[in-house]
Amino acid sequence: xxxxxxxxxxxxxxxxxxxxxxxxxxxxxxxxxxxxxxxxxxxxxxxxxxxxxxxxxxxxxxxxxxxxxxxxxxxxxxxxxxxxxxxxxxxxxxxxxxxxxxxxxxxxxxxxx
Amino acid sequence: xxxxxxxxxxxxxxxxxxxxxxxxxxxxxxxxxxxxxxxxxxxxxxxxxxxxxxxxxxxxxxxxxxxxxxxxxxxxxxxxxxxxxxxxxxxxxxxxxxxxxxxxxxxxxxxxxx
Numbered sequence: 001x002x003x004x005x006x007x008x009x010x011x012x013x014x015x016x017x018x019x020x021x022x023x024x025x026x027x028x029x030x031x032x033x034x035x036x037x038x039x040x041x042x043x044x045x046x047x048x049x050x051x052x053x054x055x056x057x058x059x060x061x062x063x064x065x066x067x068x069x070x071x072x073x074x075x076x077x078x079x080x081x082x083x084x085x086x087x088x089x090x091x092x093x094x095x096x097x098x099x100x101x102x103x104x105x106x107x108x109x110x111x112x113x
Numbered sequence: 114x115x116x117x118x119x120x121x122x123x124x125x126x127x128x129x130x131x132x133x134x135x136x137x138x139x140x141x142x143x144x145x146x147x148x149x150x151x152x153x154x155x156x157x158x159x160x161x162x163x164x165x166x167x168x169x170x171x172x173x174x175x176x177x178x179x180x181x182x183x184x185x186x187x188x189x190x191x192x193x194x195x196x197x198x199x200x201x202x203x204x205x206x207x208x209x210x211x212x213x214x215x216x217x218x219x220x221x222x223x224x225x226x227x
Contacts, residue, residue, distance in 0.1 A: 004156070033214065043157065043202060045214040056214060091156050099145050099164065099206075102215060104156030 002026045004105035006092050012111045013082055021077045021108045023092030032075045033093040033102065034067065036060070043091065049075065082112045116140045117205050119218035128227045132190040136203030136218055139184065143205040147215065148177060148188045151200045160201075161188070193225045 005024045013019050025032050034046040047057040047067055054067065066078045075094075079086055089109050093102040118137045126132045134148075144165040149157035163170040163177045163186070170177050176189045190197055200222045204215040 006156075035217075042219040043217040045216070048214050058214075093156075101147055101159040101162055103159060104149075106154070106156045 004092055004094055004103050006090075006105035006108050008108060009106065010109045010111070012113065015084060015112055016081050019079050019082055019110060021079075021090050021092075021110070023075045023077070023105055024073055025075055025092065025094030026096075026103055027073070029094035029096050029103075031055075031095045031097075032067075032069070033095075034077045035091045035093060035104075036088040037091065037107075038085075038088045046077070046090075079110075082110075084112050086110060087112045115218075116143075116216050117203055117218040119201075119203055119221050121221050122219070123222040123224070125224045125226060126193045128195055128225055129192045132188075132193045132197065132223055132225065134188040134190075134201050134203075134221050134223065136186050136188075137184055138186075138205050140205070140207060140216075141184070142207040143216075144208050145206045146177070146179060146186050147204045148175075149202040149204060149217075150197075151202060151220070157202055190223075193223075195225050195227050198223055198225045 007022045032049040035043050037043045045058050047061045048055040064080045068076050089107040091107045092105045095102050147162040148160040151157045161172050161175045161177050163179050168179050179186045200220040202220045203218040206213045206215050
């Protein structure tokens, strides 16, 4: 069964550094998302992406964050200058159409020290 | 602002019995509801969904019930198996656009005891 893949599985970075989290969504999917889960808290929406542009973003997704779909298969989340509070599991997700279920990757654990 | 609430952080059930996980929502515009299961170190896995035009959807051992007037849904797992032990998330979305994000509850940790 096709799946969403994310790399790396764990990323450790120093505060102030830039990180890029990578995702390969399921190939025929059209809608792409990033969510995050801070330890012990709920899964929170960051951003959605469709037709090569951001559709919606949450308050969390400030100017430090950006997304890109550079080549038609990868979907990346960049955090320009990481903060301690950015430490979380970051999940990429995709779906094929409206009211289709989201399929999640296994996440990237980001640790900012 | 918790639009999707799972008020039970944990639930323990004996193997073979029924597990009932509950979820309440506040946004009356939600029209699509899903349940996800999550194991440690993995992403959420889609289990079952229901749209607001239905009140029940069944898939094998999993049944989701929707009570729109009470803004309540529940997931029934019967019979429960030890492999069902995981965190279960309720999620909902509103029909503003095809790309409307899912809103998740905080999850309920189910432990099925052999």
